Amino acid sequence: MLVQEAVNLTKKDQQILDSIMPGQAGWHLQSHLECLQSCPSYDRCGGQGPDGKVCSDEWRDALLDEGSSKVFVHVLKNFDFYNQCDLPGLAAKSDQVTSLRFKFLKAMDGLASQEYAEGSLRLVKHRRRERANGLSLRLKWERFDQTGKLECEACTIDFFAMYGEAGFRVIECHHQIPLSHENHKGKTKLEDLALLCANCHRLAHSDELLHRVDALKEYVKEAQRNPLLPN
Structure with missing residues (x-):
């Protein structure tokens, strides 16, 4: 399901996302864009986000899945970095931005499976760092x-x-x-x-x-x- 259909976004919510998603009018040129290293899709998106839509002006047409949801939550959490100062008075901890982030967190919860396969036995070998006893x-x-x-x-x-x-x-x-x-x-x-x-x-x-x-x-x-x- 597309983001536009899956999340109950108000006009203000959409305005906020328009201001922080790369590719919007307020953004720098792509050659000047520096994403946060902690972005969930940093190593695989090539600056375009999952499916080439999330981190762009086409975010409304992106599919809402676990990967895209994480990107939306990440960008909203780091609103102060991504915002290009075209929405004065808003910050990462402001009520409107926080409320929007929780909408995506709730959507992520709805995407999660309600049943999980657990209980089977498997042999796992791994290294661990030595710690001083006592x-x-x-x-x-x-x-x-x-x-x-x-x-x-x-x-x-x-x-x-x-x-x-x-x-x-x-x-x-x-x-x-x-x-x-x-x-x-x-x-x-x-x-x-x-x-x-x-x-x-x-x-x-x-x-x-x-x-x-x-x-x-x-x-x-x-x-x-x-x-x-x-x-």
């Missing part, structure tokens, strides 16, 4: 001895206060320089580590800019102050 536990006990808490350094939830000794199993150890990163020198110090809850730990690894706890903490604080909720 390093994580040492960090947890050291922090607990210092503060009497097992606190997530990003969202500040105290897992000892919530779960007692079970909190030692729940709180997770985060490498601020991932073991697979080129900057990791093969040695890890306690100050290179941080304690995070599972949610914040997952968030930290969703974007290289959030690997460092200081940046992650600011991101979480901003998200708590300005939650992205649909209208």
